[in-house]
Amino acid sequence: MRILGLDVGSKTVGVALSDEFGWTAQGLETIKINEDERMFGFDQIGQIIEKYEVGKIVVGLPKNMNGTIGPRGEASQFYASELEKRFSLPVFLWDERLTTVAAERVLLEADVSRKKRKKVIDKMAAAMILQGFLDSQK
DSSP states (O other): OEEEEEEEOSSEEEEEEEOTTSOOEEEEEEEEOBGGGTBOOHHHHHHHHHHHTEEEEEEEEOBOTTSOBOHHHHHHHHHHHHHHHHHOOOEEEEEOTTHHHHHHHHHHHTTOOHHHHHHHHHHHHHHHHHHHHHHHTO
């Protein structure tokens, strides 16, 4: 069973997928969404769930540094509840504080250009969220 990891933003959703054993996370793709127009990419996520036989979903929960939940965290909670309703799979929220910052740092250290970083940062953050969850399950 594979586990899907999602980094939900207001314009994109980074998507990562575990291997079948649940040991490693790999960035898969970035889905364009539009919160204002209530276009959340659920059709694409459904296709990924079906294609890869996903059994669980992990959604990054952006908390404030003091542990409180702000507007982005509330948006992620809404997204997670919608996923649970639509796909009848267990959905876990995972503290994602600093994952995007960490992904950016890795890409900078690898000397990836700004243009290329913008294309991969979300799916890399999703992979870091998912890997954190996978590591906690061992």
